[in-house]
Amino acid sequence: MMTPAMWMFICASALVTIASGLDEPGSCPSDLGGIDPDALMSVKNVFEVELLRVRHLGETKDNPADSCQQIVELKPCHESGFYWIRSFNDTVKLFCNMGTRCSCGSTMGWTRVAHINMKHSNAVCPAGLDMVTTPKRLCSRKEKLGCSSVVFSTYGIEYSRVCGKVIGYQYATTNAFGCGKEICSGTPRTIDESYVDGVSITYGNSALRKHIWTFAAAFTEMPNGEDTEWICPCTNTMVSFLGQVPAFIGSDYFCETGSTSSVEQRYYLDDPLWNGHGCASASTCCDSPGLPYFCKELPQSATDDIELRLCLDQESSNEDVLIEDVEIYIQ
Numbered sequence: 001m002m003t004p005a006m007w008m009f010i011c012a013s014a015l016v017t018i019a020s021g022l023d024e025p026g027s028c029p030s031d032l033g034g035i036d037p038d039a040l041m042s043v044k045n046v047f048e049v050e051l052l053r054v055r056h057l058g059e060t061k062d063n064p065a066d067s068c069q070q071i072v073e074l075k076p077c078h079e080s081g082f083y084w085i086r087s088f089n090d091t092v093k094l095f096c097n098m099g100t101r102c103s104c105g106s107t108m109g110w111t112r113v114a115h116i117n118m119k120h121s122n123a124v125c126p127a128g129l130d131m132v133t134t135p136k137r138l139c140s141r142k143e144k145l146g147c148s149s150v151v152f153s154t155y156g157i158e159y160s161r162v163c164g165k166v167i168g169y170q171y172a173t174t175n176a177f178g179c180g181k182e183i184c185s186g187t188p189r190t191i192d193e194s195y196v197d198g199v200s201i202t203y204g205n206s207a208l209r210k211h212i213w214t215f216a217a218a219f220t221e222m223p224n225g226e227d228t229e230w231i232c233p234c235t236n237t238m239v240s241f242l243g244q245v246p247a248f249i250g251s252d253y254f255c256e257t258g259s260t261s262s263v264e265q266r267y268y269l270d271d272p273l274w275n276g277h278g279c280a281s282a283s284t285c286c287d288s289p290g291l292p293y294f295c296k297e298l299p300q301s302a303t304d305d306i307e308l309r310l311c312l313d314q315e316s317s318n319e320d321v322l323i324e325d326v327e328i329y330i331q
Contacts, residue, residue: 058083061091067157068096069109069331076108085111087155094155101329102163103290110163113306114152114328126150129310129323135267138169138322140310146194147311152328159330160301165292166199166215166308167275170258170268171320174198174217175230177243177255179313194311195246198273198321201328203304211248212306213294217273217321218257221280232257234285252296256285272324306330 054074058065064084065071071078080098084091094111101110117123118137125131125139128150132140141148174197179189189195191202191209199215219230229243232255245253258268260280271278276291306328312319 058085058096060084061093064091067109067159067331068094068098068111069107071096072098072109085155085157087157092155097329102165102293102295104161104163104293104295104331107161107331110329110331111157111159112327112329113154113157114164114308114326116323116326118324132322135269136324138324140320140322141312141316144315146313147200147309150308152306152308154303154305154330156303157330158301158303160298161296161331162201162203162212162298162306162328163293163295163331164201164213164328165274165294165325166201166323167292167325168199168215168217168273168321168323170217170273171316171322172265173219173230173263173314173319174257174312174321175319176216176218176232176257177245178219178230189246191246191248194313197312197319198310199323200307200309200311202307202309203298203302205304206307209307210304211252212296212298214249214253215274216253216255218255220259220261220263221257221283232283232285234283234287235280236282236284252294254285254288254291254294267322273321 056063057074058068058071058078061084064086066086068083068085071083078096078098080096082093083096085094094113095115097110097112098108100106100108104110116126116139118125118131118139123137128142128148129139130142132138176197177195178197191200191211192206196214196216198217201212201214202209203212204210216232218232218235221231221235231243233243233245234255254274256273256279258271258273258278260271274292276286276288279286308326308328310321310323312321
């Protein structure tokens with residue numbers, strides 16, 4: 001399907017071609033129905049400048065794009081990389097993925113607004129999270145209880161879709177959507193509370209959070225009868241999930257566990273969370289299309305910053321989730 005931007009590009013190219021004919025010897029106003037060749041030459045010059053700008057859109061600070069999607073719509077052959085994007089009242093250099101990111105349909109051109117990769121030796125955790133080096137380089141909560149928060153700027157870029165991934169690790173007795181005794185009375189929790197052992201991704205300010213995606217870290221895939229509210233709803237092994245996923249989440253979540261038997265007070269480094277691998281044969285937790293990436297269509301477009309909260313309802317000595325890899329894109 002031709003976008004308006006593509007039509008403008010084609011029309012501009014055609015007008016430059018027409019105007020270029022005036023450079024040939026013998027051209028005169030009568031050849032073009034009395035149109036002044038000087039005027040056409042001015043049109044040609046304008047379009048040549050505009051075409052040059054479009055060809056190099058986002059490549060320099062004084063030629064920023066409105067978004068990564070705008071760049072790829074005007075010039076589909078642009079490669080993924082860093083481009084200058086117009087923000088509130090300035091420009092910022094951001095990474096653009098020019099492919100079809102996150103199994104989010106066929107639309108190309110995604111702007112990355114969050115990136116953590118602790119596999120890099122020089123990587124650091126963003127303010128709001130602490131870095132640990134044992135058992136490996138990972139990001140953990142600053143808070144002893146509840147949630148630690150990181151806000152990623154979207155630089156005022158308008159978006160209606162969000163996609164991304166979070167890869168983490170379980171320590172000990174994480175209980176997904178279950179309610180820990182230290183912070184929860186058993187009543188349904190709100191989006192502003194520590195409603196999950198895992199990661200919450202939202203947009204909007206702290207007074208009016210709106211849900212994007214949740215990454216839940218469950219207890220085990222082989223629970224006994226007392227642990228049924230601490231497992232993933234998708235576990236499907238031995239016993240049924242008897243807990244409750246908060247209504248504001250709906251089906252917009254991933255849930256996994258690193259433990260396949262009785263839970264121990266240790267890090268489960270051999271089975272990363274939310275990567276779509278390592279689930280038991282009866283489980284459907286690894287079957288979600290697109291894993292490890294999620295894709296979320298928002299009910300309406302937004303320019304709000306995106307918040308990542310690392311939450312648990314007990315202290316880190318009892319349970320923990322640590323983050324190794326985060327990517328969040330908007331479009």
